[in-house]
Amino acid sequence: MDPDFELIAKVRQIHSDTRGSYGSRRISSQLRDDGYDIGRYRARNLMKKAGVSVKRRKKFKRTTDSNHKLPIAPNLLNRQFEVERADTVWCTDITYLWTLQGWLYLAVVLDLYSRKIVGWAMSNRLTAPLVKEALSMAYWRRKPEKGLIHHSDRGSQYAGGDYKKLLEQYGMICSMSRKGDCWDNAVVESFFHSLKTEWIADIIYKTRDEARSDVIRYIEMFYNSHRLHSFLGYKNPNAFESNFPLAKVA
Numbered sequence: 001m002d003p004d005f006e007l008i009a010k011v012r013q014i015h016s017d018t019r020g021s022y023g024s025r026r027i028s029s030q031l032r033d034d035g036y037d038i039g040r041y042r043a044r045n046l047m048k049k050a051g052v053s054v055k056r057r058k059k060f061k062r063t064t065d066s067n068h069k070l071p072i073a074p075n076l077l078n079r080q081f082e083v084e085r086a087d088t089v090w091c092t093d094i095t096y097l098w099t100l101q102g103w104l105y106l107a108v109v110l111d112l113y114s115r116k117i118v119g120w121a122m123s124n125r126l127t128a129p130l131v132k133e134a135l136s137m138a139y140w141r142r143k144p145e146k147g148l149i150h151h152s153d154r155g156s157q158y159a160g161g162d163y164k165k166l167l168e169q170y171g172m173i174c175s176m177s178r179k180g181d182c183w184d185n186a187v188v189e190s191f192f193h194s195l196k197t198e199w200i201a202d203i204i205y206k207t208r209d210e211a212r213s214d215v216i217r218y219i220e221m222f223y224n225s226h227r228l229h230s231f232l233g234y235k236n237p238n239a240f241e242s243n244f245p246l247a248k249v250a
């Protein structure tokens with residue numbers, strides 16, 4: 001019997017639980033969290049023995065309806081993606097997922113401090129209520145103090161009057177990316193890329209409800225609670241926040 005039998009089985013389980021999204025760095029970090037003193041190169045060898053490999057990442061296109069005459073906010077974030085406290089900067093965006101019933105649109109709100117998804121909403125229509133629902137979930141979950149910077153692209157859903165009123169009601173300051181520059185909202189773009197490459201790349205959903213349930217599972221049960229994030233020192237967002245308690249805006 002291979003002396004690494006137990007570790008090989010553990011690697012296969014991690015590979016299965018993460019849908020093949022972990023490479024050797026995250027595998028080794030997960031094994032260390034589970035009590036095994038395993039480095040990256042040992043993890044790579046264990047992956048070879050287990051017959052598993054990380055999924056290849058794919059490129060995805062994105063679309064934004066910025067061809068409108070609605071007022072545009074200045075880019076206050078200006079690609080400053082590292083912040084010192086939770087609930088001081090939130091970033092938000094929309095993406096789309098294909099099902100056999102048609103498109104399902106997903107809006108998320110991400111806390112820039114911990115990279116945690118603090119609000120989300122899904123709909124078969126790309127409308128303003130979708131992004132308002134995601135923001136409302138985030139607000140009532142976190143209840144941040146006034147002065148939080150809310151960053152988005154220039155999409156009509158975010159530039160509309162109803163959404164601006166909601167931001168004012170919550171005491172948030174609006175910031176928007178430059179026209180056609182996805183790098184100004186790169187952290188949320190990275191989340192969407194992880195969702196589509198790590199979790200749903202090989203799946204064809206029969207219904208929107210099936211897709212909705214799987215996306216919720218990814219956000220709440222995997223990404224926020226278990227996915228090891230390199231920016232967070234290979235901790236998941238919930239663990240990162242538990243180590244560094246939430247701080248309110250002064």
